[in-house]
């Protein structure tokens with residue numbers, strides 16, 4: 001069986017409350033042996049860790065940029081303490097999800113932006129202190145994230161749901177990062193992203209679903225369908241093999257080659273997965 005690692009699945013999200021075990025079972029049946037579950041806020045640290053252990057998955061601890069407006073300053077101390085007390089937990093593989101979001105208007109007022117920057121830089125420092133890679137949220141923020149990575153030493157990681165330029169991709173790779181590709185590349189109109197996924201060295205790529213978000217095209221409900229009452233399709237890790245198939249076709253290689261390479265790349269980016 002062809003095996004995959006989903007490097008980004010928010011399996012703790014409320015969208016999965018009704019059928020979490022079935023979702024995980026479907027993924028396993030499809031060959032997705034490991035999911036990386038990134039936390040998004042300090043109040044989720046325990047549940048993300050418990051879930052990773054219950055499902056034989058792995059996890060990351062961090063405060064997501066979308067949650068920085070309501071985050072209290074002591075959450076950085078909570079993260080530091082959690083990274084320390086779970087340092088010997090082999091299922092703790094990274095600090096994440098951290099980063100900067102340049103897209104959501106409420107996060108880009110001067111005050112909110114300053115807080116995003118403060119949390120990003122502080123969490124980069126914590127990742128280095130605890131010698132863990134980082135899982136980065138990149139949305140209209142690649143250059144500023146790269147600046148942070150040049151100012152603060154890092155041990156590498158993953159730029160998740162990457163959708164930047166070739167130059168930005170190469171800059172992340174030069175800093176020891178892998179780039180996460182998922183459902184977004186399944187859309188015919190995603191020309192720039194598809195070109196990137198085709199032209200980058202395969203050694204730079206890891207696979208992800210970002211479940212429950214970023215549905216691949218076969219799950220996507222159009223604005224018209226949503227207006228007619230159809231819910232947006234929920235993405236889940238079981239979709240990963242089909243996403244890998246799209247990448248294989250774009251690159252003109254087999255899905256096994258994609259699976260083998262991206263698993264090895266993931267272990268390079270997240271060495272605790274070895």
Ligand SMILES: [Zn+2]
Pocket residue numbers: 008010038097210
């Ligand atoms: Zn995420």
